[in-house]
Amino acid sequence: MMLRLVVTTLVVGLGAVGLLGAFVMAQIRDGLVETRVERILAESARDSAAAQTQMNASTAETPGELQQLVYDTLDALRVLGGESRGLVLLQNPNNSSETILNTGLSSPANEVSPAMREAVESGSAQPWQFVDLSLSGVPGVVVGAPLEIRSAGGYELYFVYSLADEEQTLALIQSVLGAGAGALVLLVVLMTFMVTLQAVRPIRSAARVASRLAEGRLSERMPVRGNDEMATLARTFNEMAESLQRQITRMEGLSRLQRRFVSDVSHELRTPLTTVRMASDVLYDAREDFPQHVARSAELLNNQLDRFETLLADLLEISRIDAGAARLEFDRIDLGDVVREEVEAIIPASEGHGVEFRLWFSAGSHVASMDRPRVSRIVRNLLSNAVEHAQGQPVDIAVSADKRGVAVVVRDYGVGFSPQQAERVFDRFWRADAARARTMGGTGLGMSIAREDATLHDGKLEAWGSQGKGASFRLMLPRTSRGLGQQPVLPLVLSEFEFPSVGERVPLSTDPDKGETP
Amino acid sequence: MSRHNRCMTSRILVVDDDPAVAEMIGIVLRADGFEPIFCDHGDRALDIFHAENPDVILLDLMLPGKSGIDICREIRAESGVPIIMLTAKSDTVDVVLGLESGADDYVPKPFKPRELIARVRARLRRNDNVAPGIVKIGDLEIDVTGHRVTRDGEMIPLTPLEFDVLVTLARSPGQVFTREVLLEDVWGYRHAADTRLVNVHVQRLRAKVERDPENPQIVLTIRGVGYKAGGTSS
Numbered sequence A: 001m002m003l004r005l006v007v008t009t010l011v012v013g014l015g016a017v018g019l020l021g022a023f024v025m026a027q028i029r030d031g032l033v034e035t036r037v038e039r040i041l042a043e044s045a046r047d048s049a050a051a052q053t054q055m056n057a058s059t060a061e062t063p064g065e066l067q068q069l070v071y072d073t074l075d076a077l078r079v080l081g082g083e084s085r086g087l088v089l090l091q092n093p094n095n096s097s098e099t100i101l102n103t104g105l106s107s108p109a110n111e112v113s114p115a116m117r118e119a120v121e122s123g124s125a126q127p128w129q130f131v132d133l134s135l136s137g138v139p140g141v142v143v144g145a146p147l148e149i150r151s152a153g154g155y156e157l158y159f160v161y162s163l164a165d166e167e168q169t170l171a172l173i174q175s176v177l178g179a180g181a182g183a184l185v186l187l188v189v190l191m192t193f194m195v196t197l198q199a200v201r202p203i204r205s206a207a208r209v210a211s212r213l214a215e216g217r218l219s220e221r222m223p224v225r226g227n228d229e230m231a232t233l234a235r236t237f238n239e240m241a242e243s244l245q246r247q248i249t250r251m252e253g254l255s256r257l258q259r260r261f262v263s264d265v266s267h268e269l270r271t272p273l274t275t276v277r278m279a280s281d282v283l284y285d286a287r288e289d290f291p292q293h294v295a296r297s298a299e300l301l302n303n304q305l306d307r308f309e310t311l312l313a314d315l316l317e318i319s320r321i322d323a324g325a326a327r328l329e330f331d332r333i334d335l336g337d338v339v340r341e342e343v344e345a346i347i348p349a350s351e352g353h354g355v356e357f358r359l360w361f362s363a364g365s366h367v368a369s370m371d372r373p374r375v376s377r378i379v380r381n382l383l384s385n386a387v388e389h390a391q392g393q394p395v396d397i398a399v400s401a402d403k404r405g406v407a408v409v410v411r412d413y414g415v416g417f418s419p420q421q422a423e424r425v426f427d428r429f430w431r432a433d434a435a436r437a438r439t440m441g442g443t444g445l446g447m448s449i450a451r452e453d454a455t456l457h458d459g460k461l462e463a464w465g466s467q468g469k470g471a472s473f474r475l476m477l478p479r480t481s482r483g484l485g486q487q488p489v490l491p492l493v494l495s496e497f498e499f500p501s502v503g504e505r506v507p508l509s510t511d512p513d514k515g516e517t518p
Numbered sequence B: 001m002s003r004h005n006r007c008m009t010s011r012i013l014v015v016d017d018d019p020a021v022a023e024m025i026g027i028v029l030r031a032d033g034f035e036p037i038f039c040d041h042g043d044r045a046l047d048i049f050h051a052e053n054p055d056v057i058l059l060d061l062m063l064p065g066k067s068g069i070d071i072c073r074e075i076r077a078e079s080g081v082p083i084i085m086l087t088a089k090s091d092t093v094d095v096v097l098g099l100e101s102g103a104d105d106y107v108p109k110p111f112k113p114r115e116l117i118a119r120v121r122a123r124l125r126r127n128d129n130v131a132p133g134i135v136k137i138g139d140l141e142i143d144v145t146g147h148r149v150t151r152d153g154e155m156i157p158l159t160p161l162e163f164d165v166l167v168t169l170a171r172s173p174g175q176v177f178t179r180e181v182l183l184e185d186v187w188g189y190r191h192a193a194d195t196r197l198v199n200v201h202v203q204r205l206r207a208k209v210e211r212d213p214e215n216p217q218i219v220l221t222i223r224g225v226g227y228k229a230g231g232t233s234s
Helices: A002-057 A063-083 A114-121 A164-214 A230-285 A292-322 A335-346 A371-388 A419-424 A446-456 B002-006 B019-029 B042-051 B070-077 B092-100 B113-125 B160-172 B178-188 B198-208
Strands: A086-091 A129-134 A141-149 A151-163 A330-333 A355-362 A367-370 A395-401 A404-412 A461-466 A470-478 A504-507 B011-015 B035-037 B056-060 B083-087 B103-109 B134-137 B140-143 B148-151 B154-158 B219-222 B226-231
Touching: A002 A063, A002 A129, A002 A141, A002 A151, A002 A164, A063 A086, A063 A141, A063 A164, A086 A404, A114 A141, A114 A151, A151 B103, A164 A230, A164 A335, A164 A446, A230 A292, A230 B019, A230 B113, A292 A446, A330 A371, A335 A355, A335 A367, A335 A371, A335 A404, A335 B070, A367 A371, A367 A470, A371 A395, A371 A404, A371 A446, A419 A461, A446 A461, B011 B019, B011 B178, B019 B035, B019 B113, B019 B219, B035 B042, B042 B070, B056 B070, B056 B113, B070 B083, B070 B092, B083 B092, B083 B113, B092 B103, B092 B198, B140 B160, B160 B178, B160 B198, B160 B219, B160 B226, B178 B198, B178 B226, B198 B219, B198 B226
Parallel strands: A355 A395, B011 B035, B011 B056, B056 B083, B083 B103
Antiparallel strands: A086 A151, A129 A141, A141 A151, A330 A367, A355 A504, A395 A404, A404 A470, A461 A470, B134 B140, B140 B148, B148 B154, B219 B226
């Protein structure tokens, strides 16, 4: 901004001063020359008249006398006009006199142009002309007048004036003006520079402070100096920062308090829940001895306690994540193993839903640095969500890897949800259809926790949905601390026909004991 | 139900300040043939332990008076009696702290009665499967029947759990045990559980049996897999 302002000022200043200078110079030159020419004309008129008078008053007849007369006249003219004035005396071409006079030139005759001579011969009153003097090269003025030299006939008298003085004066004025203009432009540029600097410095300081505030250093403030607009800006800015800091601190305090509360409540609930849990189990185990309605009550109590417990565990987990107290233990683990294990584990639970799982793995390893329990939990959540919404359609699962990350896509072809709902899927306690019951025992926190877990890994969990066409979830985890690459490992949505292109179909074992070391 | 009869004599000390929880645990334990003894204050736990000499201790971590962690440490200093923590917090720090102060196992609240009984049984079970004989591991000699571990004739005191870990490894020299397998064999977990249990107890075992715990020769770590017994050459 400063450079732009200075350059603009320089260009505009130079232009303005140049124009003004040119105008002033033209005015001065015209004035100077006009005055001089007026004087020249007056002087030459007077002198040519004086020369003619001298000629007429003379009694010279012989060529010698006439010659003497010419010399005298020219001498007199020289005395009158000074040394700087040149004189040219030429014989009129129409002069037929026998007497040839030596004209004693004090200026080269070629200063007088043929046009000038013609003007004199045609009898114009005092013709004059600007010329460039052939000797010195400076501009000059030539004034012509006819001169009758008694019996020697018609001659032409020319005065050659040099304008060297005027030119010198002009050059002097020009250089003075130029220097002045230069100084002026320089001064203007310098002033612009200073002014912008003064205006820009507080703005820059404000920008610096603002960026520090944005980084979270809330106690950063602008220095306030003096009592001008800049000080007002700084003061207002500081007031804003102050209020911002107050608000944020207050919110932080509130949310800390709230998180503590949630965590405390969860913990406090556990002690009575332990008793209730055990009591319910004892009742449940003895239900066969009870009358039917009591037995059924014991069953309901037991089932709902399971649900209550899961909810409490999820609540505690999310409050732990909110409090930033979640600690990850990283191991190098193959995502494919985790996915296969979770799929095989969920098959018995999803039997009533009639869902077929199809697992597609790309070639090579899918090893990444991850906290296994958390990643298992994410995958478990995606799978049970898919089962719940698949409406008996198959569920496709793809696992792939590239240099920077590993990914799993879980796709169902069931009810789906609208694109607007895709982002809300991760909201706490959110349901696409409030009327729909949770058949897989979800708490409504699973997806939120899953996304938090993915974020804790510096990974990404995203959702796609289309009404009636199903939903797709993609989990991407970085392989190392370098983080994910620019290119996604797998597309967010794969159609049913695209899954085979990911890789080999992996056979699944429905035997729950498979994989365990004997 | 012959096993139940044999366990009739097993006496369980329940240290918990919440009367409802303690009573309920008592009901569950009695139903499975154990004899519960109660303690509701941290300061009295050690006295009751001395007076009653229980077979297993169920220990709540948050107690009035002396904390569960301190009680655990003090009992462990004089006895290898199995200690199972009852913890309302499943936070990493608390669990690890409890295990490091000497607890053998933990059950996070709320738990199911079956879960609790399974944990208690697992700690008593080692009496069941005694395969007699002398097993060697590194320069150690293990008298399985007499529950004695000696190095150059000098006895090394181990808790029953540490003894179990050592014997399990020593019985299959060269075999690598994953943490999951050890959890199943030693702790009696049917499904994968907290592998930190294994890590913490292997550290404690090493501190007792290794000449240089920083450079273990008896219990070797196989990176990314688990543990195995060191060679018998010395």
